[in-house]
Amino acid sequence: MESQARSVRITYPINHQKTFLVTGGTGFLGSHLAVRLLAYGHRVFLLARGRKGDSAVARVRRLLDWFDVDDGTRSMLEVLEGEMAQPLLGLNEGDVQAVIGRVDEIVHCASDTSFSARKRDHVVRTNIEGLQNLLEVVQEGRCRAFHLISTAYVAGMVSGVCREAFGDVEAFHNIYEETKFRAERIAADHCDQNGIVLYVHRPSIVYGDANSGRTLLFNALYYPIRTLNYFQRLYTRDIQENNGEKAQGMGVHMASDGTLYLPVRIESLDASGVNLVPVNHFVAAFMAIRKEKPEGGVFHIVNSRNTAIRQLVVYIRRFFQLSGIRIAEPDEFIKQPKNGLELLFENHIQVYGSYMRDSRVFENSRTAAILAGQDVVCPDFSYETFATCMRYAVDMDWGRRLYQEGDTGCAKKSLMDTKRSPHRKSAG
Ligand SMILES: NC(=O)c1ccc[n+]([C@@H]2O[C@H](COP(=O)([O-])OP(=O)(O)OC[C@H]3O[C@@H](n4cnc5c(N)ncnc54)[C@H](OP(=O)(O)O)[C@@H]3O)[C@@H](O)[C@H]2O)c1
Structure with missing residues (x-):
């Protein structure tokens, strides 16, 4: 299996070097794809935005450190500071012209991945209006290939087999699925009308690198497990430092070998499972599809086998030294309603409930x-x-220690600020 190299250097400059625009450059998948494209010798414009006092360039530089990208490779990347929800992506005139005049292929990863109904307006603004803003810029330009990073979950509320093709869907579990579905249609119409080849890449649930465990995102697969680990730490501390009163109240206790009993039934069905793809496979699959299919299409980047929730629970119990956690069918909760800990768990993982x-x-x-x-x-x-x-997730305290010394993989590099425009900067 092709895997993500720990240290990223230009491996072989190729004759067919292209210029890519990657949106969502500070995100999990966008950054992994951008780094792989750089490693293949391509030029990359990375659309990114500043956050909490950190400029887009500073954020990208930290990511490049995390990936251990060398200086030569960094010089092939320029950061465009932008915002999907703004007309012309909030880019200045120079950057718009750079996208129009120089970009051969677009990899659109930027997305609001929130499932929460409360965030509906935000999600629509980024996933629909943002896409339209991007397409408006692209329309003028030389770009002839558009890679839309969609999701296998555009399949919506169906059961059984989800086809690797455009299809009709009547209902969705959340606003995220709905907007991703609508985005596919918008991109398809636009690309069709403008002679652009469209690739719709539909990954399922992407987790960290299968070989190293490294990841930049601790949601989806990680979130329910992180919640159980949070309970574990909370009640272990209570038992060890405060006579375990809180733990007792929740029916939590510790065996003599240190195994913690957490009475949590996870509402699921025996046949339920999650489809899990490591990020190194996602990246390798993307590159393979791009290479092999010049005519584009819809591509399910998924695992051919689901992992049963029941199996995941076994893994969780074993790795974290927990007992008491098991799956239970919905009927069981009618006979024996949820206990306090189960209600707390349900409350934490509410948005993932349907995926269980x-x-x-x-x-x-x-x-x-x-x-x-x-x-x-x-x-x-x-x-x-x-x-x-899980070892990586716990080591990184589920993301809180992500960029601290020791995980960057290399000494911090100084920013080579080439100031071609106020927004366009090298993150070298
Ligand atoms: N990860 C998965 O398991 C998975 C599975 C299936 C499909 N996908 C799809 O893959 C793509 C990338 O997801 P991801 O996992 O990499 O998510 P992510 O880590 O949350 O990245 C999302 C990226 O989009 C950017 N973004 C969001 N709203 C924006 C806006 N209004 N303007 C500019 N940038 C904006 C974010 O910027 P900030 O950093 O500034 O917020 C971030 O760089 C998405 O389209 C998602 O639907 C992901």
């Missing part, structure tokens, strides 16, 4: 054929993979 009862299966025959031809294989989600990812 998911039995959708993603057909991937087109993508599988491409990947097989290039020896790109999605690994099984084994206990070893799970443990590697």
Whole structure:
């Protein structure tokens, strides 16, 4: 299996060097794709925005440190400070012209990934209006290939097999799925009318690198586990430091070997599972599809086997030394209502609830054929993979220690500020 190299250097400059615009450059998938494109010798414009006093350039520089990207490679990247929700992406005139005049391919990763109904307006603004703003800029330019990073979950509220094609969907679990579905249609119409090749990449749930466990995002797969780990730390401290009164009140106790009993039934179905893809596979699959399919299409970047929730629970119990956690069918909660800890857990993971009862299966025959031809294989989600990812997550305190010394993989590099425009900067 092709895996993400720990240290990123230009491996081989290729004759077919292209210029890419990658949106969502500070995100999990956008940064991984951008770094891989750089490693292949391409030029990359990275659309990113500042946050909490950190400029877009400073944020990208920190990410490049995390990836251990060398100076030569960094010089192939320029940061465009922008905001999807603004007309012309909030770019200044010079940057708009750079996108129009120089970009050959676009990789659109920027997205509001919130599932919460309360954030509906925000999600629509980024995922729909943002896409329209991007397409408006692209329309004028030389770009002939548009990679839309969508999601396998555009399938919506269905059961059974989800086809690797555009289809009709009547209902969605949340605003995220709905806007991602609508975005596919908007991009398809636009690309069709403007002679642009559209690639719709639909990953399922992406977790960290299968070999190292490294990740930049601790949501989706990680979030429910992080919640259980939070309970574990809370009640262990209570038992060890405060006579365990709170723990007792919740029915939590500790065995003599240190195993913590957490009475949590996770509402699920026996057949439920999650479809998990490591980020190194996602990146390798993206590159393989791009190379093999000049005519574009819809591609399910998924695992051919779901991981049963029941199996995940076994992994969680073993890795974290927990007992008492198990899955239970909805009927059981009628006979025996949820206890305090279960209500707390449910409250924490509310937005993921429907995914705990998911039995959708993603057909991937087109993508599988491409990947097989290039020896790109999605690994099984084994206990070893799970443990590697959880070790990294715990080491990084679920993201809080992500950029601290020791995880950057290299000495911090100074910013080579080439100031071609107020917004366009090298993150070298
Ligand atoms: N990760 C997965 O498991 C997964 C699975 C299926 C599909 N996907 C899709 O993959 C793509 C990337 O997701 P991800 O996991 O990388 O998520 P992520 O880490 O949350 O990244 C989202 C990126 O979008 C940017 N963004 C959001 N709103 C923006 C706005 N209004 N203007 C400019 N930039 C904006 C974010 O910028 P800030 O950093 O400034 O917020 C961030 O760089 C998304 O389209 C998502 O739907 C992801």
